Amino acid sequence: MKYSTPILALVxxxxxxxxxxxxxxxxxxxxxxQPGQEYPQVNSQGYARFxxxxxxxxxxxxxxxxxxxxxxxxxxxxxSSWTGTTEGPMDEGFHYYNVRIDGGKFNDPGTLxxxxxxxxxxxxxxxxxxxxxxxxxxxxxxxxxxILFPSPSTKTSRRAFVYTPPGYESxxxxxxxxxxxxxxxxxxxxxxxxxxxxxxxxxxxxxxxxIQPFIIVMTYGMTNEMKFGGIRNFKVDTFQTVLADELIPYxxxxxxxxxxxxxxxxxxxxxxxxxxxxITLNKPELFSxxxxxxxxxYTPEEIKDKTKVKLIFxxxxxxxxxxxxxxxxxxxxxAGINSVSYVSENTAHEFQTWRRSLxxxxxxxxxx
Amino acid sequence: MKYSTPILALVxxxxxxxxxxxxxxxxxxxxxxQPGQEYPQVNSQGYARFxxxxxxxxxxxxxxxxxxxxxxxxxxxxxSSWTGTTEGPMDEGFHYYNVRIDGGKFNDPGTLxxxxxxxxxxxxxxxxxxxxxxxxxxxxxxxxxxILFPSPSTKTSRRAFVYTPPGYESxxxxxxxxxxxxxxxxxxxxxxxxxxxxxxxxxxxxxxxxIQPFIIVMTYGMTNEMKFGGIRNFKVDTFQTVLADELIPYxxxxxxxxxxxxxxxxxxxxxxxxxxxxITLNKPELFSxxxxxxxxxYTPEEIKDKTKVKLIFxxxxxxxxxxxxxxxxxxxxxAGINSVSYVSENTAHEFQTWRRSLxxxxxxxxxx
Numbered sequence: 001m002k003y004s005t006p007i008l009a010l011v012x013x014x015x016x017x018x019x020x021x022x023x024x025x026x027x028x029x030x031x032x033x034q035p036g037q038e039y040p041q042v043n044s045q046g047y048a049r050f051x052x053x054x055x056x057x058x059x060x061x062x063x064x065x066x067x068x069x070x071x072x073x074x075x076x077x078x079x080s081s082w083t084g085t086t087e088g089p090m091d092e093g094f095h096y097y098n099v100r101i102d103g104g105k106f107n108d109p110g111t112l113x114x115x116x117x118x119x120x121x122x123x124x125x126x127x128x129x130x131x132x133x134x135x136x137x138x139x140x141x142x143x144x145x146x147i148l149f150p151s152p153s154t155k156t157s158r159r160a161f162v163y164t165p166p167g168y169e170s171x172x173x174x175x176x177x178x179x180x181x182x183x184x185x186x187x188x189x190x191x192x193x194x195x196x197x198x199x200x201x202x203x204x205x206x207x208x209x210x211i212q213p214f215i216i217v218m219t220y221g222m223t224n225e226m227k228f229g230g231i232r233n234f235k236v237d238t239f240q241t242v243l244a245d246e247l248i249p250y251x252x253x254x255x256x257x258x259x260x261x262x263x264x265x266x267x268x269x270x271x272x273x274x275x276x277x278x279i280t281l282n283k284p285e286l287f288s289x290x291x292x293x294x295x296x297x298y299t300p301e302e303i304k305d306k307t308k309v310k311l312i313f314x315x316x317x318x319x320x321x322x323x324x325x326x327x328x329x330x331x332x333x334x335a336g337i338n339s340v341s342y343v344s345e346n347t348a349h350e351f352q353t354w355r356r357s358l359x360x361x362x363x364x365x366x367x368x
Numbered sequence: 369m370k371y372s373t374p375i376l377a378l379v380x381x382x383x384x385x386x387x388x389x390x391x392x393x394x395x396x397x398x399x400x401x402q403p404g405q406e407y408p409q410v411n412s413q414g415y416a417r418f419x420x421x422x423x424x425x426x427x428x429x430x431x432x433x434x435x436x437x438x439x440x441x442x443x444x445x446x447x448s449s450w451t452g453t454t455e456g457p458m459d460e461g462f463h464y465y466n467v468r469i470d471g472g473k474f475n476d477p478g479t480l481x482x483x484x485x486x487x488x489x490x491x492x493x494x495x496x497x498x499x500x501x502x503x504x505x506x507x508x509x510x511x512x513x514x515i516l517f518p519s520p521s522t523k524t525s526r527r528a529f530v531y532t533p534p535g536y537e538s539x540x541x542x543x544x545x546x547x548x549x550x551x552x553x554x555x556x557x558x559x560x561x562x563x564x565x566x567x568x569x570x571x572x573x574x575x576x577x578x579i580q581p582f583i584i585v586m587t588y589g590m591t592n593e594m595k596f597g598g599i600r601n602f603k604v605d606t607f608q609t610v611l612a613d614e615l616i617p618y619x620x621x622x623x624x625x626x627x628x629x630x631x632x633x634x635x636x637x638x639x640x641x642x643x644x645x646x647i648t649l650n651k652p653e654l655f656s657x658x659x660x661x662x663x664x665x666y667t668p669e670e671i672k673d674k675t676k677v678k679l680i681f682x683x684x685x686x687x688x689x690x691x692x693x694x695x696x697x698x699x700x701x702x703a704g705i706n707s708v709s710y711v712s713e714n715t716a717h718e719f720q721t722w723r724r725s726l727x728x729x730x731x732x733x734x735x736x
Contacts, residue, residue: 034486034488035592052472053472054469054472055470055471056426056427056470056471057472058424058470080471101422101470102423102469103425103448104423104477105477106475106477107474107477109473113488118402118404119403120402120480120481136524136525137525141517143514143530144513145512145513145514145532147511148504148509157506164513169623170622172540193514199514224403254537255537
């Protein structure tokens with residue numbers, strides 16, 4: 001199809017104008033704002049609006065918006081604050097961001113902070129059409145507990161968070177399977193509870209009767225020394241020792257786990273997927289369920305003993321490379337390995353993809 | 369004693385000069401810095417040095433330093449960063465702060481954030497001579513777990529953190545007394561674990577055999593709607609209902625507590641002390657140990673049934689009003705009520721006072 005020049009010009013003009021003229025003025029404070037803070041705000045279309053107080057600043061820019069253009073440049077308002085709205089709607093779900101003020105990088109004082117990019121960053125939540133699955137509801141809630149486990153190999157006590165499902169205390173004889181769940185590069189062991197709402201996703205799935213209760217363990221994957229681009233040189237040994245020789249034995253000794261390969265899963269997002277990939281292959285005696293969330297794929301050749309693998313789950317956002325995970329799952333299935341792919345619609349390499357992936361993964365775990 | 373004018377002038381001059389000339393150049397990154405961050409730094413004398421990157425800012429000021437003078441004004445360095453050192457040494461322990469950049473209030477990107485003043489603020493730690501008692505050591509560690517308990521009175525699930533001592537999982541028949549421990553104004557249920565290191569204080573006391581293990585429960589005291597000065601109009605009813613009718617029954621149902629007045633304590637710092645004061649008097653059937661940390665005093669007349677009170681613990685920093693707590697404890701003892709006062713040397717209305725107070729309080733609890 002060909003456009004004549006005048007029509008093409010008209011289309012472009014209309015597109016540029018529509019970005020500002022069609023914005024619905026139903027902005028509300030983001031649910032991740034600090035108590036009492038009115039900004040940032042989000043509207044029903046997914047636009048975000050920011051307001052930063054810095055009366056004598058020369059320039060204020062928010063890192064969110066259209067990435068290629070460096071985010072959203074705020075303008076000085078009559079009251080000496082700086083305000084601005086993203087040029088377009090953003091993807092549903094959670095986004096990290098920061099604010100450039102006169103050349104320095106700071107957090108938005110309006111929002112809660114989340115650990116990403118090897119620093120605590122501002123967070124904003126674009127309400128998603130399916131947000132009910134990670135909402136805080138009036139259902140029985142599991143607990144998330146911080147444990148400090150001894151780590152002789154790194155000569156310190158290390159932190160992990162352990163989700164125990166509702167009923168864990170009231171059924172003192174019951175034993176549970178365990179999912180070891182890893183964060184991505186620049187994040188840490190707080191990510192899956194804070195940004196990911198892993199505990200609420202589990203509470204809701206258990207309340208709905210969709211899954212059998214299991215324990216989730218989240219610890220720091222020691223990925224943050226790596227810079228983007230240095231991944232090829234990544235050595236998993238240090239983390240593998242902490243996980244296999246220190247954390248798993250500690251969890252099996254201190255929680256009522258079913259301490260068997262058949263009842264242990266490992267999953268990770270992004271670089272945590274890369275770690276999952278390496279460790280599950282290096283230590284086939286530890287895990288029987290493997291899941292990579294925006295974190296690569298397995299080839300059939302990598303699986304040396306198919307009988308030890310109960311499931312390989314591969315997922316990503318539709319704005320990533322969905323054909324990669326679909327094709328990999330197809331190849332694994334053709335080789336006789338139980339494999340499932342999942343693609344999160346209209347999301348990219350962000351936490352909404354991984355929240356949804358956990359929701360899809362959980363019912364497939366510990367079934368057989 | 370009288371000074372002649374020349375001598376007085378000399379003394380003053382020497383004092384002003386010494387502030388900068390005697391600073392030891394042994395600055396190290398604060399232990400509360402974010403991973404890899406070199407600033408802020410502290411030296412062995414208690415000075416703090418800040419560095420903020422904001423190349424085109426007009427003015428950068430850190431709220432710490434000498435309060436009356438508005439903190440520490442940073443100066444532009446050759447590399448376009450802003451740097452400065454506090455005019456004098458600061459008290460040992462934890463301090464909240466923020467950074468004013470061109471008239472806006474932000475956090476220092478170098479440090480971790482702590483919830484205080486109804487916002488997440490920057491934190492810095494001045495190493496204390498007695499910091500060993502809250503250090504992370506190679507001892508058995510208890511867990512800190514987030515619970516979400518139903519609160520019909522506030523129509524939501526509310527969050528609390530529960531410290532369970534080491535051995536809680538391995539001794540499944542053992543029951544424990546419980547301390548309900550409240551934060552101050554502008555803080556929340558994260559304060560006692562994050563800023564206070566309550567869990568590490570307990571781990572270390574238990575490892576040393578100084579105390580019998582007990583559970584600690586920390587929840588949000590709903591104090592943050594109040595402004596300074598509005599305390600006289602504070603109504604404790606809403607929080608009292610959450611605590612007495614919702615949280616305590618939930619904890620007693622879900623943890624292995626000794627669910628009796630004789631094995632339950634309440635303590636609070638600052639405004640949390642005010643809440644403790646009100647609730648222990650309103651509900652004498654709930655608690656038998658009362659502790660106010662920089663949070664006021666009791667009079668003997670307020671205690672209607674002395675036989676129900678096993679201990680009243682009153683503390684503050686030596687830079688607060690130590691005679692107030694000492695005199696109140698003396699009066700309570702004279703009236704036949706077991707009462708102990710504690711004064712933290714060289715500290716003010718800050719967390720070092722409260723860390724030390726918890727260390728002093730814990731061995732006195734659940735003794736009889």
